[in-house]
Amino acid sequence: xxxxxxxxxxxxxxxxxxxxxxxxxxxxxxxxxxxxxxxxxxxxxxxxxxxxxxxxxxxxxxxxxxxxxxxxxxxxxxxxxxxxxxxxxxxxxxxxxxxxxxxxxxxxxxxxxxxxxxxxxxxxxxxxxxxxxxxxxxxxxxxxxxxxxxxxxxxxxxxxxxxxxxxxxxxxxxxxxxxxxxxxxxxxxxxxxxxxxxxxxxxxxxxxxxxxxxxxxxxxxxxxxxxxxxxxxxxxxxxxxxxxxxxxxxxxxxxxxxxxxxxxxxxxxxxxxxxxxxxxxxxxxxxxxxxxxxxxxxxxxxxxxxxxxxxxxxxxxxxxxxxxxxxxxxxxxxxxxxxxxxxxxxxxxxxxxxxxxxxxxxxxxxxxxxxxxxxxxxxxxxxxxxxxxxxxxxxxxxxxxxxxxxxxxxxxxxxxxxxxxxxxxxxxxxxxxxxxxxxxxxxxxxxxxxxxxxxxxxxxxxxxxxxxxxxxxxxxxxxxxxxxxxxxxxxxxx
Amino acid sequence: xxxxxxxxxxxxxxxxxxxxxxxxxxxxxxxxxxxxxxxxxxxxxxxxxxxxxxxxxxxxxxxxxxxxxxxxxxxxxxxxxxxxxxxxxxxxxxxxxxxxxxxxxxxxxxxxxxxxxxxxxxxxxxxxxxxxxxxxxxxxxxxxxxxxxxxxxxxxxxxxxxxxxxxxxxxxxxxxxxxxxxxxxxxxxxxxxxxxxxxxxxxxxxxxxxxxxxxxxxxxxxxxxxxxxxxxxxxxxxxxxxxxxxxxxxxxxxxxxxxxxxxxxxxxxxxxxxxxxxxxxxxxxxxxxxxxxxxxxxxxxxxxxxxxxxxxxxxxxxxxxxxxxxx
Numbered sequence: 001x002x003x004x005x006x007x008x009x010x011x012x013x014x015x016x017x018x019x020x021x022x023x024x025x026x027x028x029x030x031x032x033x034x035x036x037x038x039x040x041x042x043x044x045x046x047x048x049x050x051x052x053x054x055x056x057x058x059x060x061x062x063x064x065x066x067x068x069x070x071x072x073x074x075x076x077x078x079x080x081x082x083x084x085x086x087x088x089x090x091x092x093x094x095x096x097x098x099x100x101x102x103x104x105x106x107x108x109x110x111x112x113x114x115x116x117x118x119x120x121x122x123x124x125x126x127x128x129x130x131x132x133x134x135x136x137x138x139x140x141x142x143x144x145x146x147x148x149x150x151x152x153x154x155x156x157x158x159x160x161x162x163x164x165x166x167x168x169x170x171x172x173x174x175x176x177x178x179x180x181x182x183x184x185x186x187x188x189x190x191x192x193x194x195x196x197x198x199x200x201x202x203x204x205x206x207x208x209x210x211x212x213x214x215x216x217x218x219x220x221x222x223x224x225x226x227x228x229x230x231x232x233x234x235x236x237x238x239x240x241x242x243x244x245x246x247x248x249x250x251x252x253x254x255x256x257x258x259x260x261x262x263x264x265x266x267x268x269x270x271x272x273x274x275x276x277x278x279x280x281x282x283x284x285x286x287x288x289x290x291x292x293x294x295x296x297x298x299x300x301x302x303x304x305x306x307x308x309x310x311x312x313x314x315x316x317x318x319x320x321x322x323x324x325x326x327x328x329x330x331x332x333x334x335x336x337x338x339x340x341x342x343x344x345x346x347x348x349x350x351x352x353x354x355x356x357x358x359x360x361x362x363x364x365x366x367x368x369x370x371x372x373x374x375x376x377x378x379x380x381x382x383x384x385x386x387x388x389x390x391x392x393x394x395x396x397x398x399x400x401x402x403x404x405x406x407x408x409x410x411x412x413x414x415x416x417x418x419x420x421x422x423x424x425x426x427x428x429x430x431x432x433x434x435x436x437x438x439x440x441x442x443x444x445x446x447x448x449x450x451x452x453x454x455x456x457x458x459x460x461x462x463x464x465x466x467x468x469x470x471x472x473x474x475x476x477x478x479x480x481x482x483x484x485x486x487x488x489x490x491x492x493x494x
Numbered sequence: 495x496x497x498x499x500x501x502x503x504x505x506x507x508x509x510x511x512x513x514x515x516x517x518x519x520x521x522x523x524x525x526x527x528x529x530x531x532x533x534x535x536x537x538x539x540x541x542x543x544x545x546x547x548x549x550x551x552x553x554x555x556x557x558x559x560x561x562x563x564x565x566x567x568x569x570x571x572x573x574x575x576x577x578x579x580x581x582x583x584x585x586x587x588x589x590x591x592x593x594x595x596x597x598x599x600x601x602x603x604x605x606x607x608x609x610x611x612x613x614x615x616x617x618x619x620x621x622x623x624x625x626x627x628x629x630x631x632x633x634x635x636x637x638x639x640x641x642x643x644x645x646x647x648x649x650x651x652x653x654x655x656x657x658x659x660x661x662x663x664x665x666x667x668x669x670x671x672x673x674x675x676x677x678x679x680x681x682x683x684x685x686x687x688x689x690x691x692x693x694x695x696x697x698x699x700x701x702x703x704x705x706x707x708x709x710x711x712x713x714x715x716x717x718x719x720x721x722x723x724x725x726x727x728x729x730x731x732x733x734x735x736x737x738x739x740x741x742x743x744x745x746x747x748x749x750x751x752x753x754x755x756x757x758x759x760x761x762x763x764x765x766x767x768x769x770x771x772x773x774x775x776x777x778x779x780x781x782x783x784x785x786x787x788x789x790x791x792x793x794x795x796x797x798x799x800x801x802x803x804x805x806x807x808x809x810x811x812x813x814x815x816x817x818x819x820x821x
Contacts, residue, residue, distance in 0.1 A: 043541065043545070043563075046542070046545055047545050047546070047548070047549040137690070137693055137694055137715075138694055139694055140691055140694035140695060140696035141691060141696055142696075180566065180567065181567050181568050181570070181601065182566065182567070182568065182654075184654070184655060184681040185655055185681075186568065186599070186654050186655040186656050186657075186681070188601065195567065195570060195571060195574050195602070196571065198566060198567025198568070198570050198571060198601070199565065199566020199567045199571045200566060200567075202566070266686075266687070266690055319713075320709055320710055320713055320715065321708070321709020321710065321713075322686060322689075322690050322709070322710075323686055326535065329538070329686075332709075333539075333542050333786060336785050336786050336787065337782060337785045337786060338785075339785065341708070341709065341712060342709050343709045343710075343712045343713045345712060345713075406563070406564060406565065406566075407562050407563075407564065408564070447681070447682075447683065450681070451651070451680045451681060451682065451691075451696075454649070454678060454679075454680045454681075455649055455680055455696055455697065457646065
């Protein structure tokens, strides 16, 4: 108990609270600009944290990232421009709600359930870190291979429309992911001697192109000048969330728990978590047909899941110093600089610091609610702009965003190419989301498959030799084969 | 492209008109923000070094120094961006050991000769680590087992195929009289995933720098067997060098340097070198590197160029023998 009081004493100081507030505003700002990521926000903060005490330094980073990740949902819902691949899982639902004049409710759901997921993850982090980290350490490339396949399968099965169209989209994404030299063999593929292509297809410009530019193109074609707002958005940010919470308690809990667990695996992370949660949500929903048409249920579960995963990523980071994503990688560096060496000893040597970090986590997720409200209100005014004015502005954001990610005009070129591709896919009823996941997870799929094969000297059986791998493998195969068998049986009866 | 043309034309007009004033202008250096290119992603070790340097140089030079991550293509993209910039002192970058490797792989024509190397600011020796569950808890036992078993029995990881730690291991095996590919290399996206995989039982050893395994060593999950350096490392005084462990004189290290495109004006170069030396010697940099577990190593422009040239030759040799160089 005295340790917790000491931790509270470290956090509740005017200077620390001021740092939290300032970095929250900073994170909110960076995250809501498409193309600027939470990782970028963290990296920009690092030089500033050198001059701070350990607790405010960590507080600044924790708060800014939590805000930036939520804020990434804002352009996703309003402009169909998801800030992260994780928010791409539910961008169709959120954007459809915006078009129905329920933008505030969609963003409110993202906000409230992000906060709930984040708090759930933090509680797990406080209570079960050492045990979960042990489990995470058992994951090798065999297990990650199946997990990636599972994530990709989910993307295909949840996409609206026919499974075959989802598969086409996924394959487009996987193909784009093969470009470049960052593959296990280190061989340049489809680069045509171009230095920029060696880096492969960067997913942020591709994602902005596929979702946002295609939407701009569609607006040009449809020539409608009405603003989205129409009769005014009366859905309210917080008004319906209590009802959503009461209607979907299982979904919230399931999303948070699954997200935290997947986030704790250093090779997985928030992207896979959000997609698997969205798929689980659809699979067990009583209103499957509404998914993708502006239904809040998937948004609730996947939103909770992706913030749960962000907290979960800290589990291996604090217990073993293993980064779960690029943000925790930066944080581990900062921890070392501040003399807090991550590892089992940190819980014994500096418990008050670790508890202070936990307190900051909780605080960050709570402060997110009022700040998020302000950000949503401010961003919402954008929707009353007529479309013929709004669309060029969106295009401008797209260009800035895809340039900023790597400071190169090539990003803009990529974005435009993928914009046209996205438009063509939309016109032919091919869902876009699976392509994004294919692009993000393609390199992981290949990496884990090749390294597993090298380790196993080319034997496929190795994918089923380790118990966790065998379980995940059989589960994945079942997901694919059960619908086929059911179809065959139905056909035979007829 | 259009913009570059425009700039080039503008620069030509200006320089033609103010030829006499050039020396005065150079004395005023720097008069606008400087761009610091980091060829690796935000959050990595090179990025951290770049950002510390940027902050320190900014104080010294009195203009903003902005870090720009130009990632991808195994470092080719960022290194090209440094080399292709105007040599006016307004673009500098962190150059890493990959510059001595990628031209052998046939990925680019760029070599260290395309840069004005300003200083070497860090070096980390390679190491040798196994899981604490491994049956081989010292280098001699591990080496004996590697020699006794057929090629491909043991697996190692820690970078991509042909990456720096792969070459460190291949070079060590060659120094011990084995084939460079006697231990199979399992490509990974870096040392951390390699170490995690080793602890999960996926591979047998990781030859990355010991600093990269520090938290797992302290958690008793990883045993550090040896350091590929001349002397034991301050941070790991109990870990013997390869020479102490097996009697073979073998060292391998990665370094980071600050470089600019080739052809800097002399006075600009002198100003930058002085600023970099001051930054290196600052308390902030020294404590930062020690706390992160990074090795401190200083070499001025000339010595740094010699070190980088020597590494270029030796890495080329290992890569050719290991079949990792382009034909």
